[in-house]
Each structure stands twice: as structure tokens, then as C-alpha cells.
Amino acid sequence: MDGSAPARREVVIPGDLLDGHGLKPGSGTFNEGGRIYAARLGIVSERDGLVSVIPLSGRYIPRSRDVVIGKVTDLGPSHWLVDINSPYPAPLNVKETPWMVEFGDTDRYLRVGDVILAEILSVDEAMRVQLSMADRQFGRLNGGQVVGISPAKVPRLIGREGSMVSLVRDFTHVRMFVGQNGLVWMDGDPEGVRHTAHAIRLIEERAPLSGLTDLVREYLESAYGRRAGTPAERDGDGGH
Amino acid sequence: MTAEVISELLREHINRLAASGKRADGRAFDEPRELVVQKNYIKNAEGSARVQLGNTDVLVGVKIDVGEPYPDTPNQGVLSTSAELIPMASPNFEAGPPSPTAIELARVVDRGIRESKTVNTEKLCITPKEKVWIMFIDIHALDYDGNLFDAASYGALSALSCAKVPASKIGKEDYPLPLEHWPISVTSAKIGRTIVVDPNLDEERIADARLTVTTDENGDVRAMQKGLRGSFSLEEVRGAIQTSQRVGRSLRGIINQA
Amino acid sequence: MEGGRGRPRSVMAMEDIEHIPKELKLIDESGIRLDGRRFDELRPVRIEAGVLKKADGSAYIEWGNNKVLAAVYGPREAHPRHLQDPARALVQCRYNMAPFSVTDRKRPGPDRRSVEISKVISEAFASVVFVEQFPRTSVDIFIEVLQADAGTRCAGLTAASVALADAGIPMRDLVTSCASGKIGGVVALDLNKDEDNFGEADCPMAIVPRTGEIVLLQMDGHLTFEEFEKAMELSINAAKNIYEIQRDALRRRYSAAAEQAAREPPPPPPPRAEEVPPPPDLPEDLPPEVDDL
Numbered sequence A: 001m002d003g004s005a006p007a008r009r010e011v012v013i014p015g016d017l018l019d020g021h022g023l024k025p026g027s028g029t030f031n032e033g034g035r036i037y038a039a040r041l042g043i044v045s046e047r048d049g050l051v052s053v054i055p056l057s058g059r060y061i062p063r064s065r066d067v068v069i070g071k072v073t074d075l076g077p078s079h080w081l082v083d084i085n086s087p088y089p090a091p092l093n094v095k096e097t098p099w100m101v102e103f104g105d106t107d108r109y110l111r112v113g114d115v116i117l118a119e120i121l122s123v124d125e126a127m128r129v130q131l132s133m134a135d136r137q138f139g140r141l142n143g144g145q146v147v148g149i150s151p152a153k154v155p156r157l158i159g160r161e162g163s164m165v166s167l168v169r170d171f172t173h174v175r176m177f178v179g180q181n182g183l184v185w186m187d188g189d190p191e192g193v194r195h196t197a198h199a200i201r202l203i204e205e206r207a208p209l210s211g212l213t214d215l216v217r218e219y220l221e222s223a224y225g226r227r228a229g230t231p232a233e234r235d236g237d238g239g240h
Numbered sequence B: 001m002t003a004e005v006i007s008e009l010l011r012e013h014i015n016r017l018a019a020s021g022k023r024a025d026g027r028a029f030d031e032p033r034e035l036v037v038q039k040n041y042i043k044n045a046e047g048s049a050r051v052q053l054g055n056t057d058v059l060v061g062v063k064i065d066v067g068e069p070y071p072d073t074p075n076q077g078v079l080s081t082s083a084e085l086i087p088m089a090s091p092n093f094e095a096g097p098p099s100p101t102a103i104e105l106a107r108v109v110d111r112g113i114r115e116s117k118t119v120n121t122e123k124l125c126i127t128p129k130e131k132v133w134i135m136f137i138d139i140h141a142l143d144y145d146g147n148l149f150d151a152a153s154y155g156a157l158s159a160l161s162c163a164k165v166p167a168s169k170i171g172k173e174d175y176p177l178p179l180e181h182w183p184i185s186v187t188s189a190k191i192g193r194t195i196v197v198d199p200n201l202d203e204e205r206i207a208d209a210r211l212t213v214t215t216d217e218n219g220d221v222r223a224m225q226k227g228l229r230g231s232f233s234l235e236e237v238r239g240a241i242q243t244s245q246r247v248g249r250s251l252r253g254i255i256n257q258a
Numbered sequence C: 001m002e003g004g005r006g007r008p009r010s011v012m013a014m015e016d017i018e019h020i021p022k023e024l025k026l027i028d029e030s031g032i033r034l035d036g037r038r039f040d041e042l043r044p045v046r047i048e049a050g051v052l053k054k055a056d057g058s059a060y061i062e063w064g065n066n067k068v069l070a071a072v073y074g075p076r077e078a079h080p081r082h083l084q085d086p087a088r089a090l091v092q093c094r095y096n097m098a099p100f101s102v103t104d105r106k107r108p109g110p111d112r113r114s115v116e117i118s119k120v121i122s123e124a125f126a127s128v129v130f131v132e133q134f135p136r137t138s139v140d141i142f143i144e145v146l147q148a149d150a151g152t153r154c155a156g157l158t159a160a161s162v163a164l165a166d167a168g169i170p171m172r173d174l175v176t177s178c179a180s181g182k183i184g185g186v187v188a189l190d191l192n193k194d195e196d197n198f199g200e201a202d203c204p205m206a207i208v209p210r211t212g213e214i215v216l217l218q219m220d221g222h223l224t225f226e227e228f229e230k231a232m233e234l235s236i237n238a239a240k241n242i243y244e245i246q247r248d249a250l251r252r253r254y255s256a257a258a259e260q261a262a263r264e265p266p267p268p269p270p271p272r273a274e275e276v277p278p279p280p281d282l283p284e285d286l287p288p289e290v291d292d293l
Helices: A151-158 A160-172 A190-206 A212-224 B003-019 B100-115 B148-161 B201-206 B234-257 C014-019 C112-126 C152-166 C193-198 C225-253 C255-263
Strands: A029-032 A035-038 A042-047 A050-055 A067-076 A079-083 A090-093 A115-123 A129-132 A139-141 A145-148 A175-178 A183-187 B035-039 B047-053 B056-067 B078-085 B125-127 B131-143 B184-191 B194-197 B209-215 B221-227 C045-049 C057-063 C066-077 C090-097 C137-147 C176-183 C186-189 C201-208 C213-223
Touching: A029 A050, A067 A183, A090 A115, A145 A190, A151 A160, A151 A175, A151 A190, A160 A175, A160 A190, A160 A212, A183 A190, A190 A212, B003 B184, B003 B194, B003 B201, B035 B148, B035 B234, B047 B148, B056 B148, B078 B100, B078 B148, B100 B131, B100 B148, B100 B184, B100 B209, B100 B221, B100 C112, B100 C213, B131 B148, B148 B184, B148 B209, B148 B234, B184 B201, B184 B234, B194 B234, B209 B234, B221 B234, B221 C112, B234 C213, B234 C225, C045 C152, C045 C225, C057 C152, C066 C152, C090 C112, C090 C152, C112 C137, C112 C152, C112 C213, C137 C152, C152 C176, C152 C201, C152 C225, C176 C193, C176 C213, C176 C225, C186 C225, C201 C225, C213 C225, C225 C255
Parallel strands: A090 A129, B078 B131, C090 C137
Antiparallel strands: A029 A035, A042 A050, A067 A079, A067 A115, A079 A090, A115 A129, A115 A139, A145 A183, A175 A183, B035 B047, B047 B056, B056 B131, B125 B131, B184 B194, B184 B209, B209 B221, B221 C213, C045 C057, C057 C066, C066 C137, C176 C186, C176 C201, C201 C213
16 A cells, blocks of 8 residues: 555454554554553554554544534624534634635625635644634635535545545536535535435445445446446546 | 632642641541531421531431321331532532432432331331321531531431421320431542542542442441542442441441430 | 332332232242342343434443433533533433333433432443543433333443444443342342342442443442442453443444455545644643644
8 A cells, every 4th residue: 555554454442452562552542551442433543653543433523634614603703603513613713714804894704604615723632623714725615515424434435535536526527525524515416416415325324335436336327327437437446 | 710720739739648648637538527416406397416527517307297108118107308408508509409419419318218227117107008107308408518428317317316206196195216227328538549538528529439338337238329420449449338337336326325 | 229219119009019928039049030040140131332323322222121222422512501611521411211111100301310320320431431532512421211120220321331432432441330239138130120129239330341440339228248249249240241242232333344444455544735643632641743732
């Protein structure tokens, strides 16, 4: 793959002793008496010098630099409050937008109910989150709809180097953004949106199973009555 | 300063003392505070006692009246315990329906008395299936300086020990309520690695875990309740039982002689 | 302990009383109980994880004739806001018995016994869940007893542990719960309803299996010190078996994931320019590797 040690895969349960052999504790683990234990239900992964547990479930807990989709739920004179599908509301300060917002003018730019694509700038130890929409790739998402999936399944939806998301897009031609927080925004013709939503459901329900890519491709092919002739398929992403 | 911050300073202070074998009020780890018992405190109650355990002050009243038995225990009297943490006793007590703390307190005291058969409810039967004596034990916390479990339990036992069954209500002569056992509850609190008996309010506020053990005059265990967020090892549980047996003996004497 | 309502422990219908023999033998001379078990035998226990769709985590347990459902929501914003703890998550359990769960219909709503049980179960989990990772939130645990036959708090707590893991809540270990008591003068494991009503003692406990810490302990009845020791020994040993049943339920729920993962490269990291910084739950004694926390 990418040169790091082969990963070990097994379901671990909170309290399970992890055989770190010299690795450092990563996410989803804890250290007690010099030994590393699983803190969450998930799959052990060893890479880049860390032994971690990749969770199989759980709410979205904000992390720095995650790209998220959020909904504006409130506003103040110099900030908006955004629901990012986590236990913590996330403020977006006017300084973190590309606009020159006058004090008190916030609702001219973003209103309650608006959906945005943003990035988490920082999370401190008290879990206070700061969002940013300053970069050009972020902004308000107009129209479309938002569906939610379990945040633990987001990697499966994206696929290796975006292969799963590309596969879906190739058939449905829908504009789509996948947030790390388990929210997915999509926009396109009603048929395309419907098929995309269904494909997402499939991925979420069948995430643990093998041959997921084939399953999704089969669904899309039957939905559209044609095969995909796209680079994604020809690259052989290995039944991922 | 917020309560949280004070807690941290207090915790460090108490921990430091504990590490050198001391408690803030000078007591030994296994030493309870002074117990003062005043029986027959309330004239209108069939039995009553005011108990002060250090600065924790609790008044317990026992009211006995004629009533109907529960259908599934037609030959037994009825025992019912409740507790009120009245607002004047502590800045943290609010008026209103019983909080989970008050409910737990009443139920633990009740179990200590009921399970040890302190009062033999079969002897409280007047006419089977029709008339029995109903006993209400009402705990009124007046001043809260820690360890209501024990103070309330001593108050209840003291009140029962001087209670009179108002048999004049059924045309007979009043007689003292017969007690068959004398359960004493002793609470230990775990602070870090140290276990202290009869925690005062400061110790209770920073305690990790709490274990109340009720033993009778034979040293047998009648009730136990672990509380707070921490844990005990089995060894520590054994220690708490032995402490309850030992401390219980001396406190039982005080209540008997009051 | 299941009698409740501040009343004596026996709760039976009127008709039963006349038929109770003067000396009800809960355990006979050869050590066999009314339900055929020996003194140290556990009732059959079965657990399924992930049985509800809406809850973040859930589990269903059948323990003898007990049927109990546990569900977890969280961590989620704690309400009311004045209850929020700025430093940690609250762990709030609500134990409830369905009206049809017991012989004499129980009025809906929390009674004093349910309030007390909710409290002791909340306290049992509070030191095991990594609450410092989620300040200002609440982890809400719901335990519904659908059918009761004594030992419901042990069954509920055992299922709730599985539900917490299913919800992805970080914990030091699962918590396992079991009770022992005394019947006919003999210390016995896992009393059913009749044994609890007519027996001489009941002692529920919950333990952190890996460390032996006791996080729930209650007792009522009459036990000598030695009898108490025996009761604890029975419960702690049985807890080892129950722990395996809990773990098995979780493994089965996610076995498809493990199977697939065993055959494949790991799920790819999210597409990002640079490597993922360690998230906030890095253990305290190591310095964070990135400084944006």
C-alpha cells in the first residue's frame, strides 16, 4: 500500500488489551499501567507508528481540519451558530468568511436554515469548536438536499481516493459533498438525487460487507440501464 | 471563585492530610464524630428523636396509627419511611418533590430497619386481614454537614426505641413498641486511596465513592449501599464491613443509653 | 430487592397466599432449587446488540424470565443547560418497568424504587466511561424492563454496558452485573422472583471485569460476614461468564465488518492534504503530536 506496517484487523471491545509492540497509543485507545487498551468498539489498525481503534459506530465528534456540512441554526451580530450534527454547536465568526460583514449585518449573508460547506478550524480541550468558510472551496450550498449517514461509515462512502463517490457521480451526475460529520449534500435532477440517496443508504447498511463497490455499481447499472465506462472502474479498485 | 475551583483546592488539602494519616477535623480515619441523641423530642409523635452527628442534625418522627394491611400481607403491620431534605438544611437543597438523593436516603434507611426486623411487623397485627398498625418514619434533615445516611439511621432507630404503640385508640393500654434488633449503619468514604468513616460535608464533596454498611448487634450484615461515581475493591468492602461491626458496637451503646 | 414500594418483599396475589405451604423449601437437601438449578447455577442469559434503529446504541437481554431492553443516546448536548458539567459528560440512566412487566400491573411512571435504581446504575457507569472527553454533554442510558423475574437491575446494567459499546462510547471496560443471595439458609447465585421474595438476603453487584473494581453494591437481608464473602465469590465468578456473553454479542453484531476487514486493506483516510492529527482522546501522559488541540 503505502509502505507502513501491515494493518491488523479484528473487532475489539472496550477494555481489550492491544498488542502494541512498541507502537504509541492512537485514537480510540487508552494507556493504563504502561499498556494500551481499546477504548471503543472498533477495528484495530496499526499504521504510522500508532495503534488505533477505528470506530464502527458513534456520533460525530469534531476534529480539526475536518470538512463538514452544517446548517445555520442561530445568528448574532458577528457570528452564526451552525449545527454540525455533533453534541457541540459550532460558531462561525464573520472573520472566517470571504465577506466583509458589517457588525449586525450577518443575516444578509447567511440565514437560519442555510446549509454550508465549511472546515473545522480548531477544537480545544473543552470541545469548543471554531468553523471556517474562508477558503474558496467552502461556502453556502444552495438548493439540493442533505442526507445523514453514520459518521463511522463516511470513509466507505468516499472510498479509496474518492473512488466510491466518483462511481456514484459518474452515473447520477449529481453534485455532491460528503462531510466528515456524516452529512451529505447533493443537488441535481430528481432522478439522479433519488438514485444517489439510495446508493448512500446501500453503502451505509452494507458498509461492513465485502464487494460493496460491486453492489453499488450493480444497483446504479440497473437503475440507469447501462454499464459505466469510466476510468474508476477500469482502474480496478479491487471490489472495495 | 466557583464551587468547582474550591473543590479542587479542598481535594488537594484533604488528600495531603490523608497521605500523612490525618483528617481536617483531627479525627482518626476510623473515628466517627460525636453522636448526641435526644429521644422523645416531639410530643405529638408516637416516637421521635433528634440526633446530631457532628454538625449534621436530623429529626426523626414516628407516627403510628390504625390502618388496613396490604392485601398480600394481611397479618402484618405496615412500615413506610420517607425523608425530607428541607431547604434550610443546606444551600443546595431545593423545595419540591423528593430528589433522587432524598429517595435513596429514605430507601436505604428503610431497608436497614426492615431487613433487620428491627420491628417485627407480624406483631403489629390487630385483626388479621382487617386492622394493623401502620408506622410512618419521617426523616427531617435540619442541618447538613455530611453523612445523612448514618445520622438518619441513628435518628430512626432512636425514635423507634422510645416509640409507644397508641393502643388506647383501640380500647387498650398504650405500650412501648417492641424492638427485636438494633441495626447500626456506618458509612465509609473513599478519598483517593484512603477510607474514612463518617465523612463530614467537605470529605463527602470530594469523595470518589461511599459505602454504607448496616450491621446488627451480632455483627451480621443487614444492608449495604454503595454510592457515588467511584469504586471499591473487594478488600475495601471487607474493611468497611469490619469497621461497621466495630464502630456499630460503640454507637449502639450510645443510642441504647440515651 | 424487587419487592419495592417500601413494603415487605413478598408480592403475590391473594389466591396464592392460602396455598403457600408452611415451610416453602426453596432449596432441598440435595441442593436443588425449585427451578432445578444448583446453588451456584446462573439462569440462561442471551444478549443481542444493536436491536434498535434510532438509538445510538442498544442491546436486548433475556436473563431467565427477565426481558430487558437498553438503549443509549449520546454523547449529546446536556439539557437542561444548568445541569451541564463544563469538564465532563453526565451519565444519566433512566430505569423503568413497563406496566405489564410484573404480575400486579405497575402504574406507568417512575416510582421511588425506579428512581433509586436509576441512580445506582448511573453511578456504576460514571467511572468507567471516559467522561472527560465530552464536556457539557450527556450520555443518556434507558433501561426498559419488559418482563420481570428478579435481578432486573443486573440484567439492565449488563445490557446497558453492551448498548454503550454499541453506541461507540469510549470506556475503560464493559461493566458486568450479577446478584447472589441466601435461600433456605444456603448462599445461592442469581435469585429468581420467588427466591427473592421468600429468601433471606439479596446482594446485587456490578464489577469492572478487567480490574475487579466494584462499581455497584447493594444488599438487604441477613448475611454473616462469611456468607457475604461466599455470595460475592459466587457473583464474581458468574460475572466472568456473563462478560463473555456480552463480548460475544458485540462481536456477532460487527462480525461482518471484521470478516471483510480481514480480507482487505483498511478503509482509506479521508481525502485531506496532510496527515490526520491525533484526536483529543490521546492519553494524558503523552504530549500531543500536533498543536492545534
